[in-house]
Amino acid sequence: MFWDRYRRYGRVFRTMMLGSRIWVVTDLDALRGPLRDQGAYLEVPFPTFQRLVSAESFLNRPGVHGPWRKILSATLAPPRLAAMVPRITQLMKSHLSKWEAQGQVAIFRAARVMGVDLAVDVILDIKLSDGTDRVWVKSQVENYLDGLYGLPINLPGSTLAKALVAREKLVEVFLRQPDVAATQAQFVKEWEAIGKSPAAYAAAVLDQHAVSSSTGEKAAASASGEMEEQQQQQQQQQQQEAAGGSRPSVLPPSIMTAQLMGRAMLKPSELEDGAMSLLHMLVASADTTRFALFNSWTLLAMCPRVQDKLYEEQQKVVAEYGEELSYAVTCHMPYLDATLKECMRLLPASAGGIRKLTADMKVGGYTVPSGEYVWYHAGLLHYLDPVCWDGNTAVDVPPHMDWQNNFEGAFRPERWLSEETRPRYMFTFGTSAHLCIGMNLVYLELKLMLCMVLRKYRLRLKTPDMLVRCERLFPFFLPAKGTDTVLLEPR
Ligand code: HEM
Incomplete structure (x- = not known):
């Protein structure tokens, strides 16, 4: 759809999406400022999204985004990722064992369930200490996510109505968790003590992180989970006491620490902010991961050639490093790296991002006025990659994007392995400041999942043309009922 508009109207055109008027802009020079928050800020205009996230954003408050981003980056830095591996693999194994018992998996649903499980149990690590049913909580998370990009119709039984109810229930549940209340209360004390300055607060958190990351690396090396995490915290506390308490005591870098700080810039911090922080990160992490899983499994299941090359690479990895999967081992899989980038290029798991202009934007002979929304659309930009595309707009689909009629030519992980053929555009995860x-x-x-599966199985779509038969391609693929079975064939 966007490619056809591009062919007709060129580098900038207007579209209506979920009730909002947006300008799709493909001129990266014109976008440079807005993508750095100059003359624009990040805002999602869709009414259902705004209603459910109910967030006046703190990202456009001066001086907040940088410190907030620093805390989040420390939260997901390599030693932290390494320490997450045992829990991720454990969770994935429990999913895989169910699929193995059936010899197949309905991939669309399985990707959703895994996306939600990873978000709730690992990324946000939500503790439900009052006996609240975890399965029920996850069903509410799904209802909430289902409403985000739906129609803005709040009638009984609509996805929006269910999502609004789910949001209330989730906030209520999160508020009851002692972790949330204690973290928020501690944050308020620290925030006031530090003079309510995001830069100073982030510096204090990162300073503390400098102590914990060295112990974090040790934990990553041995990857032995929670016991060690507790030992680290004790050790860290002792180090702080030994330093005469001169280091300000602040919460460790975490998603909630960053989010609480950001929200405190909008209004005095309240208990509900802890709960909303969790909800917002569910939005960022659950369904995005779901589509990354679904899109990459699907492409691989369509391509025995790439699966065989991945299998060969895995055999070498096992010969060199043994069977066990760790963060360090996943850093030695160049063909798998290339394959995942290729999956995210050909079938992006996001549609890029949207900015609200605070200054006029000049692009392609037009002036897009301040106050309008502009969209850098990941999939469309990938069509226009200067290395992959020869500039020919006469074709229905350029060969490097044409998974429908030119699958083997379009899906080529090898293109990422040499400087001459490496695509220059990768917008699936955004770009620049955000x-x-x-x-x-x-x-x-994705790597952990694919290592586990491809070392043992060949994947094959039971309905080989599942993607072509999808009932909807935008904003995300929706397979026709019963067509998304992937067969696991033992090697
Ligand atoms: C395949 C999965 C994912 C995709 C495709 C994806 C995509 C994106 C995109 C396109 C942006 C930029 C949005 C913009 O420019 O407006 C973004 C930003 C962001 N993502 Fe993701 N995301 C994924 C997973 C995650 C996960 C798992 C987390 C949390 C652990 C996360 C946290 C964030 C945050 C916090 C930002 C905002 C960064 C900033 O404003 O500086 N994302 N993501």
Whole structure:
């Protein structure tokens, strides 16, 4: 759809999406300022999204985004990712064992369930200490996510109505968790003590992180989970006491620490902010991961050639490093790296991002007025990659994007392995000031999953043309009922 508009109207055109008027802009020079928050800020205009996230954003408050991003980056830095590996693999194994018992998996549903499980149990690590049913909580998370990009119709039984109810229930549940209340209360004390300055607060958190990351690396090396985490905290506390208490005591870098700080810039911090922090990160992490899983499994299941090359690479990895999967081992899989980038290029798991202009934007002979929304659309930009595309707009689909009629030519991980053929555009995880904080985590999750599966099985779609038969391609693929079975064929 966007490619056809591009062919007709060129580098900038207007579209209506979920009730909002947006300008799709493909001119990267014109976008440079807005992507650095100059003359624009990040805002999602869709009414259902705004209503459910109910967030006046703190990202456009001066001086907040940088410190907030620093805390989040420390939260997902390599030693932290390494320490997450045992829990990710454990969770994935429990999913895989169910699929193995059936010899197949309905991949669309399985990707959703795994995306939600990873978000709730690993990324946000939500503790439900009052006996609240975890399965029920996850069903509410799904209802909430289902409403985000739906129609803005709040009638009984609509996805929006269910999502609004789910949001209330989830906030209520999160508020009851002692972790949330204690973290928020501690944050308020620290925030006031530090003079309510995001820069000073982030510096204190990162300073503390400098102590914990060295112990974090040790934990990563031995990857032995929670016991060690507790030992680290004790050790860290002792180090702080030994330093005469001169280091300000602040919460460790975490998603909630960053989010609480950001929200405190909008209004005095309240208990509900802890709960909303969790909800917002569920939005950022659950369904995005779901589509990354679904899109990459699907492409691989369509391509025995790439699966065989991945299998060969895995055999070498096992010969050199043994069977066990760790963060360090996943860093020695260049063909798998290339394959995942290729999956995210050909079938992006996001549609890029949207900015609200605060200054006029000149682009392609037009002036897009201040106050309008502009969209850098990941998939469309990948069509226009200067290395992959020869500039020919006469074709229905350029060969490097044409998975429908030119699958083997379009899906080529090899293109990432040499400087001459390496694509220059990769917008699936955004770019510039707001580049996705979770990108490395997502690649890690995808790698772990594929290592586990491809070492043992060949994947094959039971309905080979599942993608072509999808009932909807935008904003995301929706397979026709019963067509998304992937067969696991033992090697
Ligand atoms: C395949 C999975 C994912 C995709 C495709 C994805 C995509 C994106 C995109 C396109 C942006 C930029 C949005 C814009 O420019 O407006 C973004 C930003 C962001 N993502 Fe992700 N994301 C994924 C997973 C995650 C996960 C797992 C997390 C959390 C652990 C996360 C956290 C964030 C955050 C916090 C930002 C905002 C960064 C900032 O404003 O500086 N994402 N993501």
